[in-house]
Amino acid sequence: MTMFRWGVLSTANIARNQLLPAMQDAQNGFVAAIASRDLSRARQVADRFGAPHAFGSYDELLASDTVDGVYIPLPTSQHVEWSLKAARAGKHVLCEKPISLNADEIDGLIAERDRSGRIISEAFMISYHPQWAKVRELVENGAIGRLRHVSGVFTYFNTDPDNMRNRLELGGGALPDIGVYPTVSTRFSTGVEPLKVRATVERDPRFGTDTYSNVTADFGEFNLTFYCSTQMALRQEMLFHGEKGTIEITAPFNAGDYGHAFITLHDQDRGNSEVFRFAGVRQYRTMLETFANAALNAEGELFSLEDSKANQKLIDAIYRAGEHDGWETV
Numbered sequence: 001m002t003m004f005r006w007g008v009l010s011t012a013n014i015a016r017n018q019l020l021p022a023m024q025d026a027q028n029g030f031v032a033a034i035a036s037r038d039l040s041r042a043r044q045v046a047d048r049f050g051a052p053h054a055f056g057s058y059d060e061l062l063a064s065d066t067v068d069g070v071y072i073p074l075p076t077s078q079h080v081e082w083s084l085k086a087a088r089a090g091k092h093v094l095c096e097k098p099i100s101l102n103a104d105e106i107d108g109l110i111a112e113r114d115r116s117g118r119i120i121s122e123a124f125m126i127s128y129h130p131q132w133a134k135v136r137e138l139v140e141n142g143a144i145g146r147l148r149h150v151s152g153v154f155t156y157f158n159t160d161p162d163n164m165r166n167r168l169e170l171g172g173g174a175l176p177d178i179g180v181y182p183t184v185s186t187r188f189s190t191g192v193e194p195l196k197v198r199a200t201v202e203r204d205p206r207f208g209t210d211t212y213s214n215v216t217a218d219f220g221e222f223n224l225t226f227y228c229s230t231q232m233a234l235r236q237e238m239l240f241h242g243e244k245g246t247i248e249i250t251a252p253f254n255a256g257d258y259g260h261a262f263i264t265l266h267d268q269d270r271g272n273s274e275v276f277r278f279a280g281v282r283q284y285r286t287m288l289e290t291f292a293n294a295a296l297n298a299e300g301e302l303f304s305l306e307d308s309k310a311n312q313k314l315i316d317a318i319y320r321a322g323e324h325d326g327w328e329t330v
C-alpha cells in the first residue's frame with residue numbers, strides 16, 4: 001500500500017493532541033515531517049511522533065520532497081497565506097478551520113486548487129463522523145417529518161490573554177472558533193443554505209474578540225437558532241425538531257473527548273425512542289484517511305472549498321447582523 005506522507009506546519013496544541021496521534025494510527029499515511037520556526041522544537045515533536053524529518057522553517061518543509069501534503073494548524077489569520085504557499089509548492093493541503101476569516105478570500109484558494117490540481121480542504125472533522133451521516137439520512141428520509149427548527153449550543157470558558165482564541169490579530173473569537181460548528185452541521189445535515197440572519201454579538205473590551213453570539217438563521221424551510229461563547233461553562237448540543245419527532249446529538253462536535261458519540265431519535269407517532277451509537281470512531285483519523293485516499297487514489301468525498309465559502313458567508317453575515325437590529329442577507 002502506498003502511504004501518504006504528512007508534513008505539519010507548526011507544533012500547535014491541536015496538532016500534538018489530536019492530529020498527530022491520528023496520523024500515527026491512520027492506515028494509509030504517516031507523519032513524515034514537522035516544521036517550526038524553532039528547529040529544536042520541531043525536532044522534539046518529530047521525535048515524539050516518529051517523524052524522520054524536522055525543519056526550522058515552514059518554507060523548508062514545503063520545498064522538501066519528503067512530504068506529499070501538509071496539515072496547517074497555524075493561527076487562523078495565516079491560513080489562507082500558507083494554504084496558497086503549500087499548494088503552489090505542489091503539496092496537498094488540509095487546513096484547520098476556519099480556512100479563512102472572509103468568504104471572498106476563499107475564491108483565491110479555489111482558483112489555486114483548480115490551477116495546481118492539488119487538494120485544498122478545510123479540516124471540518126465532524127463531516128467525516130458517521131453520526132452526522134446518520135443525522136443527514138434520518139432528516140432526508142423523513143424520520144422526524146417536516147423539519148421545522150434546529151437548535152445548537154457550543155460554549156467553553158477561556159480568558160487567557162495569550163491564547164490565540166483571545167487575540168484578534170490572530171483571528172480569535174467565538175464565531176470563527178466554535179460558531180462555525182452549528183452552522184456547518186446544520187447545512188451538512190439538511191443540504192439547505194440560509195437566506196438571512198439576525199444576531200446579537202458581544203465582544204470582550206480587553207481582547208476585541210467576539211465572546212458571545214446569539215443567532216437566528218432563516219433557511220426558508222426551517223430556522224436555526226444557536227449561541228456560542230468562549231466565556232460560558234462548557235456545553236455542546238444539537239437538536240433537530242420536526243413535526244413528528246426530534247433528533248438529539250449528545251456529543252455533536254468533540255465526539256469521544258466531550259462524551260460518547262450517540263444520537264437519539266424520538267418518534268412521536270410510535271411513542272418510542274431509538275438510540276444510534278458510534279463506539280470507537282475517531283473522527284480525526286477518519287478525516288485523515290479520507291483525505292489521503294483522495295490524494296492517493298482520487299476516491300472519497302472531501303469537505304470542499306465551495307462548502308467552506310458557503311459556511312463562511314453565513315459567519316460573515318452574522319458579524320454584519322450583530323452591528324444592527326434586524327435581518328441581514330447571507
